[in-house]
Amino acid sequence: MKNIKLDHVTKIEGHAKLHVIIDKGKVKKADLQVFEGSRFFEGILKGKRYDDLSPISSRICGVCSVVHAITALESVEKAMGVKVSKQTRKLRQVMNIAGTLQSHTLHLYFMVLPDYFGFSNALKLAAENKELIVRALDLKRFGNRIVRAIGARDVHPFTFVVGGISRSPEQEELDSILQECKKLIPAGKKTMELFAKIKVPDFELKRNYYALTGGNYFCGGDKITCYSNEEISTQKYENHVSEYFQEGSTSEFVMDKKGNSYMVGAMARILIKGNLLSEESRKYQKIIEKNKFNPFYNNLAQAIEIFECLKQIEKILTNFKVKKELPIKFKEKAGNGIGAFEAPRGILFHRYTIDKNGFCTSANITTPTSQSLQNLQENIRNFLPKIVNQSEEKIKLMVEELIRAYDPCISCSTHFLELKLERK
Amino acid sequence: MQKKPSLGFFSFTGCSGCEFTVLFIDGILDILDKFNIEYFHLLKEKNREAQYDLAFVEGAITTKREIEKLKRIRKQSKFLVAMGACATHGGIPIQRNFIEKKELQKYVYNQKMLKDSIDVAPIDKFIKVDHYLYGCPIIKSEFIEFIEAYLKGKKKEQFKGPVCMECPRRGKDCFLNQGIECLGSITQGGCKALCTSQNVPCTMCRGPLESANFPVEIKLLESFGLSKKEILNKLRYFTDKVKSK
Numbered sequence: 001m002k003n004i005k006l007d008h009v010t011k012i013e014g015h016a017k018l019h020v021i022i023d024k025g026k027v028k029k030a031d032l033q034v035f036e037g038s039r040f041f042e043g044i045l046k047g048k049r050y051d052d053l054s055p056i057s058s059r060i061c062g063v064c065s066v067v068h069a070i071t072a073l074e075s076v077e078k079a080m081g082v083k084v085s086k087q088t089r090k091l092r093q094v095m096n097i098a099g100t101l102q103s104h105t106l107h108l109y110f111m112v113l114p115d116y117f118g119f120s121n122a123l124k125l126a127a128e129n130k131e132l133i134v135r136a137l138d139l140k141r142f143g144n145r146i147v148r149a150i151g152a153r154d155v156h157p158f159t160f161v162v163g164g165i166s167r168s169p170e171q172e173e174l175d176s177i178l179q180e181c182k183k184l185i186p187a188g189k190k191t192m193e194l195f196a197k198i199k200v201p202d203f204e205l206k207r208n209y210y211a212l213t214g215g216n217y218f219c220g221g222d223k224i225t226c227y228s229n230e231e232i233s234t235q236k237y238e239n240h241v242s243e244y245f246q247e248g249s250t251s252e253f254v255m256d257k258k259g260n261s262y263m264v265g266a267m268a269r270i271l272i273k274g275n276l277l278s279e280e281s282r283k284y285q286k287i288i289e290k291n292k293f294n295p296f297y298n299n300l301a302q303a304i305e306i307f308e309c310l311k312q313i314e315k316i317l318t319n320f321k322v323k324k325e326l327p328i329k330f331k332e333k334a335g336n337g338i339g340a341f342e343a344p345r346g347i348l349f350h351r352y353t354i355d356k357n358g359f360c361t362s363a364n365i366t367t368p369t370s371q372s373l374q375n376l377q378e379n380i381r382n383f384l385p386k387i388v389n390q391s392e393e394k395i396k397l398m399v400e401e402l403i404r405a406y407d408p409c410i411s412c413s414t415h416f417l418e419l420k421l422e423r424k
Numbered sequence: 425m426q427k428k429p430s431l432g433f434f435s436f437t438g439c440s441g442c443e444f445t446v447l448f449i450d451g452i453l454d455i456l457d458k459f460n461i462e463y464f465h466l467l468k469e470k471n472r473e474a475q476y477d478l479a480f481v482e483g484a485i486t487t488k489r490e491i492e493k494l495k496r497i498r499k500q501s502k503f504l505v506a507m508g509a510c511a512t513h514g515g516i517p518i519q520r521n522f523i524e525k526k527e528l529q530k531y532v533y534n535q536k537m538l539k540d541s542i543d544v545a546p547i548d549k550f551i552k553v554d555h556y557l558y559g560c561p562i563i564k565s566e567f568i569e570f571i572e573a574y575l576k577g578k579k580k581e582q583f584k585g586p587v588c589m590e591c592p593r594r595g596k597d598c599f600l601n602q603g604i605e606c607l608g609s610i611t612q613g614g615c616k617a618l619c620t621s622q623n624v625p626c627t628m629c630r631g632p633l634e635s636a637n638f639p640v641e642i643k644l645l646e647s648f649g650l651s652k653k654e655i656l657n658k659l660r661y662f663t664d665k666v667k668s669k
Contacts, residue, residue: 043527044519048657055627056661059516062441062561106447123461126453133453144448152622154448155441155561159622166623 018399020384027384032377045363050076050332050354051162057350057365058156063106063409065156066099066147067343068350075350076162079337080358082330087323088164091150094316095157096341097218098146101309102154103344104266104302105143107407108195109136112299115401116198132194135187139306142177142184146313149173164327171322178317181310188307192284195303200296200405201398205382207293207375208260209268212342217269217276218305218312220342225272226262234340237349238364241371254371261374264346265407266301267292277304278311295379298405332358343368345409369409376406429477429575431456432463434497436483436490437517437544441561442508443482449564455571476501478574480557481547484510484517487540491550498551505570506553509560511546513631513663516560518544521664522656544664556582558630560662563615583614586633587626591617599625603648605658610636627661638666 021029041060045053054072058065070092077084109132110122119125126133144154149169151157159166209227212220212234224232224240232240241254255261262268270277271292274285281304288304291297334356340349346368353362380399387398433443443464446452462474479501485491498504509515521543547553557566573580587608588594599606599620606625608617610632619626632638638659645655659666 040520040523043523044516046523046527047653049654052657052661056516056519059439059441059560062439062444065439065441102448106444110447123453123456137450137453140448141450152618152624153561155445158619158624161624 018380018403020399022384022388025388027381027388030377030381030384032373032380042363042365045352045360048360050080050352050358050360053352053360053363054160054162055156055158058158060365060367061409062155063103064099064343064345064348066102066151067096067341067348069151069157070096070160071339071341071343071348071350072352073160073162073339074341075337075339075352076354077337078339079335079352079354080162080330080333081335082163082328084164084328085325087168087325088160090316090320091165091169092160093216093219094313095147095150095160097309097312097316098143098150100218100342100344101306101313102140102143102147104306104309105136105139107344107404108191108299108302108306109133109139112401112404115397115404135190138184139187139191142180143309145180146177149177161327163330164325166327168322168324174317174320174322178314178320181314181317185307185310185314188310189280191303191306192281192300195300196284196287198299200294200299201383201386201401202294203296203379203383203386203402204291204293205295205379207295207379208256208262209271210262210264210347210371211268211272212340212347213273216312217273218309218342220340220347222340224340224347227268227271234349235338237338237340237366238351241366243366243370253374253377254366255374261378262371263295263375263406264368264371265298265344266305267295267298268346269342270301270304277308280311281307295376295402296405298407302407332356345369345407346371367409372406373408376403376408379406428458428460430462430474431459432461432474432476432479432497432501433465434463434479434481434483434493435465436481436494436511436547437486438483438508438510438515440482442510442557445561445564446480446567449568455568458575474500477503479504480507481505481511482507484514485545485547485550486517486520486542488542489540491542494547494550503554503574504551505555505557506547507557507567508562509558509629509631509662512548512553512556512558513665514544514546515629515662518546518662518664519660520544522660555580558612559615560629563618566614583612585613587611587613587615587617587620587630589613590615591620593617593620600644605645605648605650607641607658610638610641628659629662631663632665 017033019031045056053076054069057072058069060068114122114125117125147154147157152159210224213225214223215221222234224234224237241256243254270285270288284304288297288301334354336353338351340347348368349366351364352360355361383402387395435443462476479497485494506512510517570580590613591608604625607628608620608626611626611628612630612633615630642655
């Protein structure tokens with residue numbers, strides 16, 4: 001019996017562990033265990049005042065703090081019947097797109113690309129390929145710049161409050177951002193070209209995809225559309241999905257009520273609402289459609305979205321005139337509100353119930369990673385038999401590549417990936 | 425050529441936002457290039473346990489297992505920096521300590537995990553910390569200044585004084601004069617009053633000053649019409665230093 005202990009899976013956000021047992025060449029067990037000291041966010045949020053819910057839930061994740069902050073606000077505003085201005089809505093959209101740009105750039109260039117170029121990390125890649133890293137840094141800096149211009153800080157932006165924004169961004173800065181955006185569009189194109197050229201393992205597993213529809217591509221709307229053609233109102237998502245905990249893991253796993261897994265994120269969005277994207281990325285979208293059940297193509301899907309982030313930011317900021325606005329006035333009101341946004345990794349739900357004094361009496365947060373985790377686990381189980389005869393090192397690398405293609409964000413669904421491989 | 429100092433980034437329970445803030449620094453690759461990076465799981469494979477000249481520790485301590493790992497890192501490190509509110513004060517995760525036991529049971533789905541669980545604590549409850557980088561998340565310029573001083577063999581002084589010292593609203597449109605709960609006057613400064621300069625009151629993410637007088641602060645907030653619950657929620661955002669009377 002061979003017992004291979006593989007240390008915790010790197011270059012993903014957070015910590016997770018995978019325990020694999022291979023008995024006489026057959027995969028007997030492949031369980032994803034995600035665990036860190038739990039933070040019990042839903043317990044922490046209960047009893048807090050309406051204006052504390054966004055700043056606290058932003059801290060669920062340092063990578064997707066932008067989208068947690070605004071989804072929480074949307075949920076609270078729905079619960080208390082607060083209607084924000086058109087400008088606030090647009091600024092939240094731009095900041096969310098910038099958050100996706102930050103996240104995808106970091107993931108693709110710093111965590112995924114070194115694998116495919118045969119470097120163990122981005123620093124080594126940087127030393128060898130200056131052009132690539134300059135492009136990556138330009139894109140990352142640009143995403144950060146937008147989040148800073150609107151949210152005052154590139155991680156845990158804090159200017160959005162219930163009812164609006166604490167201060168409007170500077171017109172001059174937004175104009176300058178638009179100019180930089182135009183200059184960066186070729187970098188977005190090159191990103192698509194690059195990831196379209198990368199050869200990925202040949203692997204397919206039929207699956208369902210979910211994305212938000214009825215609104216802007218990157219932010220979503222009031223409906224969830226499944227690849228299987230079903231449509232669900234976001235306000236009813238809790239009736240449609242079940243959350244469960246797997247033995248040994250502190251993370252939530254989500255499935256639909258029939259027990260089927262699904263995937264959310266870049267690939268889901270392109271397959272479900274690619275029609276909202278530009279003509280220029282059409283030929284790359286077709287590659288995704290052709291390989292619709294191969295999760296390794298999620299990387300290319302993210303690359304397409306980097307380009308599309310730039311296009312959408314350009315579109316929204318063209319002729320955007322900032323009005324100096326204050327958050328609107330409102331009174332605390334009892335209610336239940338569900339906020340849903342497309343986060344970089346897929347649909348994020350926040351649901352809060354607020355009492356008449358403005359305190360939260362119950363909270364439920366469903367993150368994209370917890371939704372895709374079950375599907376990832378099934379894919380690992382189906383992928384392993386294909387590579388079971390490879391060397392241990394190769395198995396580790398390929399499984400990690402598969403995990404990274406899902407871009408799991410473990411803080412979101414909690415923390416830790418250690419890969420333990422046992423061969424009997 | 426002089427040997428590069430070895431560097432490790434370690435993460436306990438938190439959101440990784442401070443590590444991301446580091447990665448978001450312009451010119452970060454040039455900064456990291458001055459070190460041998462031995463451990464940074466967010467960025468590289470083949471992280472190995474080694475001797476570290478410099479270690480950054482992010483996250484709060486929430487399990488017995490984490491205490492052991494933290495102590496090991498301390499032994500292996502010549503200079504150790506607590507990075508961000510979770511490491512320096514417990515941060516947002518420390519709010520867990522105030523959830524009632526009965527309530528907490530509802531969220532516990534794994535009894536094994538519960539056995540390993542401890543009250544959330546900042547890292548200096550278990551080990552000696554050589555320098556603190558405050559904030560949720562940390563401030564990039566403070567990180568850079570610290571590194572620059574370190575590479576010159578100097579130790580960066582901690583900022584002394586409250587957030588108010590750098591606040592642009594001071595003496596003009598101070599939140600406190602308007603009856604708005606702002607904790608800047610009892611909060612460890614050095615952030616250039618980032619939040620108050622953007623019309624957002626301070627929430628004490630850098631932790632309380634040693635001289636912070638909580639009973640007086642509580643009276644002040646009561647005079648603004650805040651309930652006891654609201655006041656404790658405010659004061660316990662990032663730290664558990666404030667006990668209920």
